[in-house]
Amino acid sequence: MPSLFDPIELGAIKAPNRILMAPMTRARGTRDHVPTPIMVDYYAQRASAGLIISEAIGINQLGLGWPYATGLWSPEQIAGWRRITDAVHENGGRIIAQLWQMGRVVHPSFLSGEAPVSASATIAPNYAHTYGGKKPYEQARALSIDEIAELVQHFRQGALNAIEAGFDGVQLHASNGYLIDQFLRDSSNFRDDRYGGSIENRARFLREATEAVADAIGADRVGVRLSPNGETQGVRDSNPLPLFTAVLEMLSEIGIAHLELREPPIDGTFGVGEMDPLARQLRHAFKGPLILNSDFKFARAQAALDEGVGDAVAFGRPFIANPDLPKRFAEKIPLAADDPTTWFSQGIQGYVDYPSDAQ
Template sequence: MSLQHSADSATKTLFTPVRMGPITLKHRVVLPPLSRLRAQPGTGIPSDLQLEYYTQRASDGGLIITEATAIASTARGYHHAPGLYSDEQVAAWKRITDAVHAKGGIFFTQLWHAGRTSHIEITGSQPVTASVDPAYWADTNNVIDAPDGFKPVSPHRALETDEIAAIVDQYRDAAQNAKRAGFDGVELMAANGHLIDQFLQDNANQRTDRYGGSIENRARLLLEVVNTLAEVWGADRVGVRLAPSNSFNGMGDSDPHALFGYVVRQLDALGIAYLHIIEPRVKGADTIAESQPPIASQELSKLFSGPVIAAGGFNPATAEASVASGDAGLIAFGRHFVANPDLPKRIERGLPLNPYDRSTFYAFDARGYTDYPFYDASVANPRPAA
């Protein structure tokens, strides 16, 4: 059965223009980064399936952000995830950016280093992080997409202080490749327990050098990378994704309000294009606090003068309420955008939504990825909600 919502409560503010740096978006319904493991295995080259997927979801004046895209071969976290460190990857992304732009879409790429959330079979060398935590790799719930299927992460090592500059340079190279690939800007993945988040939060960062200890030190790598991306793109074409108080991939901090408040104030001073907030009511692809309001965007939007994209657990009605109240400037829909390639049209017109099939989220073919129907065919073969 299709999911129905009221057009009256969902179309007032979501479909008004919003300025994001030098770009004016025509609506506020965003496709966020969603790792769905459809790149060419091992090579990180975006596939024909990804070309179809992003083209299907492009809309005139709407923002699309790519799935997490590795900045280097040693930064990879998933065997079927894309990258932006080779000429072949750049050329494949260029096909996709051209197709998205042909439909009037705005296209950012999310630059990603997985850090400890990886496996030596993927990175080719021991994964790196802020500090060694044997309990993390001993937890068999921490799994990744490896060449021979899903398996627990492998042991990691802490980056030496003098190695960190090379990581920053990898971000610079990937940002330059993003320009060559025709993107409109870049987003830094600083959430969900990947490398930047591992430096930010004190349960993963026990360093004693200038990248550890105080909040200012733990935020140093994030801010160095943002400044580097801004050198390539200009700060007003750089976004940052954060996950305050989110426990995904074993993350946690002793004082998240102080930590993320400091980070957001620093990002605001840099004049970045937008702030992208994952609400703690979701953990990965799961909602863990259904009735919790969007507390992170409510708090942090007060500290940031640019647009805030709120993500995690929204439906059309709650999205409209959040934007209308000023708690967020835009809303990212993950699960609903996977199941509804024409989601902005459906929300604007109050049309029923296809339910999503969770069992096909992390697969390797068209099923549950590019075969969801557009509205004109939506009565055929609806999937059960999962």
């Protein structure tokens, strides 16, 4: 079996190791969702990852409801991300863009007071992060058939913009209770048209968006992220194994380059799964490289590769305080601890001031 330090082909991307950097929102953009200069340094510092999966990036304003997150729909945003991808490549790295549409978890304050959108007219639990502090979520309106078709084209254009911005590919964010996940799972999709009801219908939006993106930039540059294990932001499914088995088979048929499963274990420290991770039971349904994510430490990650459950592991929080994570793993250097109070702050503290090269 391969080790975490072995190279892997992820479609068109040749990754030098299987220690990938997971997508993490860090809130360092501008209020207009444009990347800032400190983001150039942040991503360049982490270029030794086998592959960087960027923070979630909005494909349009309708679906972006996180303060100081970034987008990919304007020339200024594309230019800002181009500076980041150039720096990553100059430091020997590879980076793909995670394409994001948040759906019902966008607060109306981001939309000039208009309601957010979702598969159905539902309300997310808990509170939204806004520029004015935390506020209760408000009821989303159900998307029309025509609006769904428009969103598919927004995903397609987002992928084209990502390539223009210098990314090596994209990942569709279909997990964590965001819009595509709101269509997939039966706790948030109550439609009675061709996008609701059966598994095939609930997966139709993901199929159409993935096919559109693959047609635009090539399936060998497209990945998808799913979260089959348990509830996230109020989204869950009453019978996840057949749902996600069918979804993996569908994505395998489309021929995407890689698939990431985010599955917190029952004893996870960041998010808690409602059941043991399903990756072992789902592995047969997807024929391409499978990326595992959530609460992995080195030993557990290598064991998952040894058992054939996955082909690579995406690490999130360890990369925050350890820009040189692959080197620290290889040389058995103790990991530095990150500061959660700076995860979503706007300055350099807790962002680009962690030491590199294990010094």
